[in-house]
Amino acid sequence: MSTFTLAVRDSTTMLRRNLLHAWRYPALTLNVVLMPIVLLLLFVYVFGDTMSAGIAGGGADRSDYLGYLVPGILVMTLGTTLVGTSVSIADDMTEGIVARFRTMAIHRGSVLIGHVIGSVVKALTSVTVVGVLAVAIGFRSTDATALEWLAAYGLLALVALALTWLAIAVGMVSRNGEAAGNNAVPLVILPFVSSAFVPVAAMPGWFQPIAEHQPFTPAIETLRGLLLGTGVGPNGWLTVAWCLALTALGSYWSKRLYDRDPR
Incomplete structure (x- = not known):
């Protein structure tokens, strides 16, 4: 059996393991999806009329604010979902299962690959659930073409991949699952700013550079441009650059940690 075939077989096995774990413990996934759902409903139905005054020169209404809000909530969903990834990989690293995998005749990188693919699948599933809810309460994207919808989903997949590698690195450097959950909090906090x-x-003038020069803002603005026709501009390239940089950082960091001596 070739090295590539062995890698595919073992990575598929590890992917199945992660997806079965999510299937058997759905509460773990539902808990992290619950926050963006609550925020979506809260900001639309409680704060919607007030918040809409901050867009379109104050001439927007609640339905306009829903259109503005949904792309941000979708990207935020990726961050909240992937906190569970940090906890999962931390548990694997500290509870002995990875040490056991090291003694077995399996492809060395399959454990990480299984976590990465499984986490991206779970993140995109969560985004789909939140997106369906958004459509159910009135979100529409009538100006977006099929190609733009496909590009929007591809963008979310790219962001999910970058954040997954970062979440895995954070989980592997943490002492246990609880610490990993705490260390991954920036994935939840950054979308708020x-x-x-x-x-x-x-926003206040002193705060604007913080909001502008971070990965979530260009990703959200690119998604708005694709779904709402507001124009992508340089945000598309900035998003790709951020994703490539975070993927490179997270994958390198994760592999270095994984190749260290077992805990």
């Missing part, structure tokens, strides 16, 4: 809820221009 982006353009997810209000335009950057509506």
Whole structure:
């Protein structure tokens, strides 16, 4: 059996293991999806009329704010979902299962690959659930073509991949699952200080550079451009650059940690 065939076979086995774990413990996935759902409903139905005053020069209404909000919530969903990835890999590293895998005749990188692919699948599934809810409460993207919808989903997959590698590295450097959950909090916090809820221009002047120069804002603005026809501009290239940089950092960091001596 060739090295490539062995890698594919073992990675598929590890992927199945991660997906079966998610299937058997659905509460873990539902808990992390619950926060973006609650935020979506809260900001639309409780704060919607007030928050809409901050967009379109104050001439927007709740339905306009829903359109503005949904892309930010979708990207935020990726961050909240992948906190579970950090916890999962930390548990594997500290509870002995990875040490056992090391003694078996399996492809060395299959454990990480299985976690990465499984996490991206779970993240995109969570995004789909939140997206369906958004459509159910009135979100529409009538100007987006099929190609733009496909590009939007591809963008979410790319962001999910970058954040997954980073979440795995954070999980592997943590002492246990609880510490991993705490260390991954920036994946949840950063979208709050982006353009997810209000335009950057509506923020205090001293705060605007923080919102602009972080990975979530260009990703959200690119998604808005694709789904709402507001124009992508340089945000598309910035998003790709951020994703490539985070993927390179996270994958290198994760592999270095995995190749260390077992705990």
